[in-house]
Amino acid sequence: MSAPAVAELRLAVDRELCESCLYYMLLMRELEERIELKLYRQGKIQGGCYTGRGQEAIPVGSALHSRPGDWLTPSHRDMAALLIRGIEPREILAQYMGRATGLTHGRDGNMHMGCARRHCVPIISSIGASIPVAGGLAFAMQYRGEDNVVFNYTGDGASSRGDWHEGLNMAAVMNLPIVYLCNNNLYAYSTPLDKQMKIHDIADRVSAYGIPSEIVDGNDVLAIYGASERAVAHVRSGNGPYFIECKTFRMSGHSAHDPADYVPEELRAQWLRKDPILSLQKRMVEEFGADEQVFVDTRKKVLEEIDEAVNWALAQPYPDPATVEDNVYESI
Amino acid sequence: MSAPAVAELRLAVDRELCESCLYYMLLMRELEERIELKLYRQGKIQGGCYTGRGQEAIPVGSALHSRPGDWLTPSHRDMAALLIRGIEPREILAQYMGRATGLTHGRDGNMHMGCARRHCVPIISSIGASIPVAGGLAFAMQYRGEDNVVFNYTGDGASSRGDWHEGLNMAAVMNLPIVYLCNNNLYAYSTPLDKQMKIHDIADRVSAYGIPSEIVDGNDVLAIYGASERAVAHVRSGNGPYFIECKTFRMSGHSAHDPADYVPEELRAQWLRKDPILSLQKRMVEEFGADEQVFVDTRKKVLEEIDEAVNWALAQPYPDPATVEDNVYESI
Amino acid sequence: MAETTYVEAIRTGIWEEMERDESVFVMGEDVGIYGGAFKVTKGMVEHFGERRVVDTPLSESAIVGAGTGAAINGLRPILEMQFADFMACGFDQITNFAAKCRYRWGQAIPMVIRAPAGGNIHGGPFHSQNVEMPYVHTPGLKVVQPATSYDAKGLIKASIRDNDPVIFLEHKYLYRSVKEDLPDTDFTVPLGKSRIQRDGSDISIITYGWMVHVALEAAERLAENGISIEVLDLRTLMPLDRESILRTAKKTSKIILLHEDTLTGGLGGELAGIIAEHAFDYLDGPLVRIAAPDTPVPFSEPLEKAFLPSTDEVVNKAQWLYRF
Amino acid sequence: MAETTYVEAIRTGIWEEMERDESVFVMGEDVGIYGGAFKVTKGMVEHFGERRVVDTPLSESAIVGAGTGAAINGLRPILEMQFADFMACGFDQITNFAAKCRYRWGQAIPMVIRAPAGGNIHGGPFHSQNVEMPYVHTPGLKVVQPATSYDAKGLIKASIRDNDPVIFLEHKYLYRSVKEDLPDTDFTVPLGKSRIQRDGSDISIITYGWMVHVALEAAERLAENGISIEVLDLRTLMPLDRESILRTAKKTSKIILLHEDTLTGGLGGELAGIIAEHAFDYLDGPLVRIAAPDTPVPFSEPLEKAFLPSTDEVVNKAQWLYRF
């Protein structure tokens, strides 16, 4: 299945939209599981291992609205945003395996990936730093009079960083075209929200800048799709930034080495029942009687894609050590 | 005239309070004028020259509530806070003249002054940086179970800095005993408020942290005194931080070399009519028929103090160049 | 304490100081129930409580600023940066405020900023950097990096007791890769004092951190070729132990300056400056610097391996210098 | 352009590049109607409009982050930091993001960060620092500091045209204290190339920024004693012009490394490292470093004078080295 052209999608419980969402959510889920639960344990992955399990709805519901001229600055929980931008699973796998044909050619660590051609800024490790960078990307759009927008992705923890504040304030003052997607997954590493901030909703924080915001169920891809549609319409027409807080939950540890013992059992259980993929499937069954077989087929399709990509990636060469000093400067 | 013990002061149009306020406001005004309009022009001051002309009500109305165990982190427009803490005009003058007996012994630039013994952190030049530092001072109070508080002073421009955000958020989460006094004087250097932020009131920004705030007329020392009393009561009893936004105006340029041409004439004129010292005097006349002679006498007294202090400072030695490398480390 | 790892040495060092002095506390991201990203503060919140083991919001600048404020007001903070790379987010507070307090107004800042630094763990550009130099270069700060468990414990204790702000760089590759028996006594290792890790006469290798082990390995191999290497472990990078640096330089007259940090602007230059000025007459050969090349730290194993200084490189350069 | 000051040279250099290339714009605090704290952008907003001369909130980190984002998306930002000291507030964005983009993902960042640096204006600890070293030490950044009006103009233009992030350090004492006739042509000064400011044969002084003038003054006085000094003005600090550094070292065999920045971790060490490794056999005397002592920059005139390297100090050390 290929992604339907975004322009053709309409908000509503549209079958084609649902199928597209399901495909990308499943692709992200399965790709990350393959990485974390299989390849990582087999020692085929270099470095640590982070996933966005349980948060797939956020990159999918939003990035489907992106146009080629837009830019995205995904976080480490937004692999699907890259997939939607046309980055292929095999490139991602080669990246995680530190191969020469990975997205950063083995230069940067697995999920710190992106691609200039597909307008995805590789994840900036310093949490919160992407907010001012999104401002600059948007500034250039405004400078040239384009109606492109930036999709910026961060987590709840990022909202404590100075860069978050400086960047949102500047975007508001300069009326920059940015859609902010905040995944409030209740934790930053082991730190629960109540040690991160005294208020409850990050959206409330955003009024401090005069930026409109809304709160959506971060596990409901259609809700995110709808909110993003409103946001993009607002932003593309020159009304300045827009902020969406997505209430969600990290269905994994912070990374593969984190058992997340600090999460109360009831909380975890409560959220596991809200798995965004299962929720979407349930919705599809309810709303237009989708056949279980479709889900099975989609998953099969996705797994085949991943198998093929894994095989490709495993056959890729490692970077040539002789290139270690290349590309620090254009010329020196 | 000596400062009445703070404990004896009551809010109300109390004659003794007014006289005390007038004294400190005049002392700050005249001391700064002596520095900027006379000594600076005579080449007796080293470095640039910043004043808080028009903003004297803010440090005075607030710092009068401070107790010996409290700490203050004044900004560059709050000289009166130092005076109230018992720092003498002659020490300040020696500081501005770069003398060995100045508050920093010639190590730091004129208004970057403070004093550990009198619990005033010397101004931290990086705008906004004092906010997290205030947090740490307050943290130590809480750690030891004291009911002391920190008085933190910043301007409107500071509210754009990442440190401002990080520090306020942390103070809120940790429930730290801090009274924030923000002088919103409509400009940060030449930058007007509407280029600094999209919203109108900095107090609105503070709700993003769950910190209570209020807005007061920053040119009305009694209003500030009252707000500070409420704030200090709140904070001393363990209720966490409190934020006061003082609407005011910089009656001078950013510093002596800035003619502030960028300020619209009407705006300046409008605010010059609200000079906080004249306002207080008017109030004193209205409320308890204060005699013009009192004002004349107070001013005379202040000028004499300053004359004496100037003479003392001018006679002070410069720091010994041989000491230039001292006091970088305790031991090395 | 038999067979103590580097990470455990730091943990017990902090623990003992917290027991000894009520004004010592720990603050940082995930240092409480999680015990820190590298588990240096494991078990502390259970033992000392949330008052003294403080989880913070994700705010490096506020952590440093608050630590400095707490130090001004009588406490002795130990701040954890989750990775040394992110100290960059608190750079202004560290270099412009904390470092200058004593000089400006005589205010002591007895504060330790701990940070896991260094590579060889496939951490890539953001999780592998050696960040010592901007701090070595900031008057008012002290900078420490232990290479062994003994020094890790002794230096963290000395740093906590020091009345100046100390940047305490822990090499994350060493956390669990070195161990040794530690005495049960309350020992400290003084700041500003280097240590001869191996006595030798032909060539001195001056180094610190993980590279001490690389130097020792190289020395072992070179001994087989009859080349006698002296290894000086600096331990403290600021203030430098100039006396010992010059002593070993004058002793062997042939010097290798080795560090994991990138070459240009690295500590090797500073050491070269000291030696070429103050031991010039004793030198029998060029001052050889071995360091990582001037690039970000690459992620993928073959690149990282090419990037990091290796035992082979040290052996080869030492052989060349020996014959010089 | 007769008798052009250093500040005017930078101003007109920026102006010409903005005329030439629509993608060049200026952003920073008070750069618009106020023309910048040092008036480098005076008149620009009137001529180019608010679209291309952008006043920002007081947010150094956001300024750098936004500049980098704009550079990624096709513009050529010139960012003004009001004082070099406050670049510390954007340190993470500069060193962790902007510097690493090309290495990580092949993304050019054609951005200039301009900052008034240096002392001798009684600015004290927060307004006088020389901040080059952390940036020299960050692979991916270029670092420039002109000493003359000609170089100021030629280097700012070359920096704007460069496709890597450039830290452009303007010496604030030079802004109005040096002038010279400039050609009316569209000239640039290439990055990475030093310049012999005075030819000599006995001793080389390698330096940059304001200290070039101090070196030239000292050379003048030393000439009266029959000592012939060569003065090499580095102009670009990263990448260093290693070839010219080694050439002058080999030529005179006696070297003084002079900078206004504090000693430990300053560029002098790096230069010593290069020379002591690659021109060792040519040296006839110790590498002499002259620099400010390891303290914050003091405010009061007598202290600042004692702090800053002086012509006297250069003359004395040169005489000593000459006799060595």
Ligand SMILES: Cc1ncc(C[n+]2csc(CCOP(=O)(O)OP(=O)(O)O)c2C)c(N)n1
């Ligand atoms: C400035 C900075 N400090 C610390 C870290 C280490 N770190 C990586 S992810 C993370 C938690 C981020 O939390 P949040 O923003 O909520 O995102 P989430 O991982 O929950 O999606 C931390 C502390 C970092 N990358 N950058």
Ligand SMILES: Cc1ncc(C[n+]2csc(CCOP(=O)(O)OP(=O)(O)O)c2C)c(N)n1
């Ligand atoms: C981080 C930082 N950036 C820039 C400056 C230069 N600067 C000094 S005061 C000032 C304006 C401050 O404005 P505001 O906070 O409103 O205080 P005000 O001067 O109006 O009282 C600026 C930009 C600085 N000191 N620190």
Ligand SMILES: [Mg+2]
């Ligand atoms: Mg989170």
Ligand SMILES: [Mg+2]
């Ligand atoms: Mg202001």
